[in-house]
Amino acid sequence: MLRIGMLGCGKMAAKMADALKGHDDIVIAGVASRERSKAKAFAAAHCPDAKVFTNYAKLAAADDIDLIYIATPNTYHYEHAIMCIKEYKNILVEKPFMMSRAEADSVFFEAKNRNLFVAEAMWTSFMPLHAQMMEWIKEGRIGQIKYVSANLGYDITDVPRLNDPVLGGGAYLDLGCYTTNLAVSLMGDDIKVSRVFARKYSTGIDKDTTYCLETDDGGTLAVLYVTMTTNTDKSAEIIGETGRIHVNDINNYRSIELYDETGDLVETAEAEGPLYEGYAIEVLACADAISKGLVQAPEMPWSKSAKIASINDIIRSWN
Numbered sequence: 001m002l003r004i005g006m007l008g009c010g011k012m013a014a015k016m017a018d019a020l021k022g023h024d025d026i027v028i029a030g031v032a033s034r035e036r037s038k039a040k041a042f043a044a045a046h047c048p049d050a051k052v053f054t055n056y057a058k059l060a061a062a063d064d065i066d067l068i069y070i071a072t073p074n075t076y077h078y079e080h081a082i083m084c085i086k087e088y089k090n091i092l093v094e095k096p097f098m099m100s101r102a103e104a105d106s107v108f109f110e111a112k113n114r115n116l117f118v119a120e121a122m123w124t125s126f127m128p129l130h131a132q133m134m135e136w137i138k139e140g141r142i143g144q145i146k147y148v149s150a151n152l153g154y155d156i157t158d159v160p161r162l163n164d165p166v167l168g169g170g171a172y173l174d175l176g177c178y179t180t181n182l183a184v185s186l187m188g189d190d191i192k193v194s195r196v197f198a199r200k201y202s203t204g205i206d207k208d209t210t211y212c213l214e215t216d217d218g219g220t221l222a223v224l225y226v227t228m229t230t231n232t233d234k235s236a237e238i239i240g241e242t243g244r245i246h247v248n249d250i251n252n253y254r255s256i257e258l259y260d261e262t263g264d265l266v267e268t269a270e271a272e273g274p275l276y277e278g279y280a281i282e283v284l285a286c287a288d289a290i291s292k293g294l295v296q297a298p299e300m301p302w303s304k305s306a307k308i309a310s311i312n313d314i315i316r317s318w319n
């Protein structure tokens, strides 16, 4: 049994709470909001048995909580993560994990010193179809990967936090972490940013970003596109020397297709369960890791979040 505390009662926290319904081995034991009435309304709507905390610090300090799920705006992840760690709490932090590699390293340092579990809530990394895709690649079903293309776009220009630089808005921080996570999964750690074309509003926030990642040896190229202005098909193509894989929805894998070198479809795998089951799968994986005394989730190790944070730093500072 894992007792989870929700820090922040926003939209994502609500989705997570609903996804956890019906999973008897996960209990939402506490919810915290900056506003008392909001926390109460959240609990009533999503987790009536949860204790209501009227500020975040009280939840961080509470007994009987095994894991705190941090679902606040991007620029607050660091402050809230450190606050929980200093109260000896394991944490699952929404993506993008931190605003910089320096923040990520600081969180890992503080957690390591206290032997605490920390994971980035990069839910795609926990999905069974992600594991299946990686298995096909490991088995050599498409040979060496030469080229990856992926796009992720939604018409979400009206979401306030995405338009606010103070909250870490913009297409790349919101969506680029998925495309970059996919590329790091497929291409490994030895990759560099070779091009960035970010189109920005006058606030400095990017409405869309196109970028290229390349392996250090030049053998594999990824061309990636994220946008907050348009719904795209959210697909990826992974082109290998002897085949290719098509991913249908890189933000919530619906299906993956394996093609051989003649172009014939040879295998398909489909997602199972409800649409947002991935959130529950992610928390169950964290519960499993914590029960084994691990401080990292094998599906989303610290080194991967750190690599993504480094890439984010370069992309966001590219001129």
Ligand SMILES: NC(=O)c1ccc[n+]([C@@H]2O[C@H](COP(=O)([O-])OP(=O)(O)OC[C@H]3O[C@@H](n4cnc5c(N)ncnc54)[C@H](OP(=O)(O)O)[C@@H]3O)[C@@H](O)[C@H]2O)c1
Binding pocket: 008, 009, 010, 011, 012, 013, 032, 033, 034, 035, 038, 039, 071, 072, 073, 074, 076, 094, 095, 096, 121, 123, 161, 167, 174
């Ligand atoms: N994994 C996914 O699929 C996914 C999907 C969407 C979003 N996310 C991530 O989840 C996080 C939250 O996104 P969201 O869409 O849930 O945002 P949201 O609806 O705006 O909720 C964020 C919550 O953070 C709290 N908060 C603390 N300080 C705040 C401040 N200064 N301004 C505004 N809110 C503040 C608020 O909770 P209280 O008022 O209750 O304190 C607010 O409701 C982001 O990091 C985002 O990238 C992940």
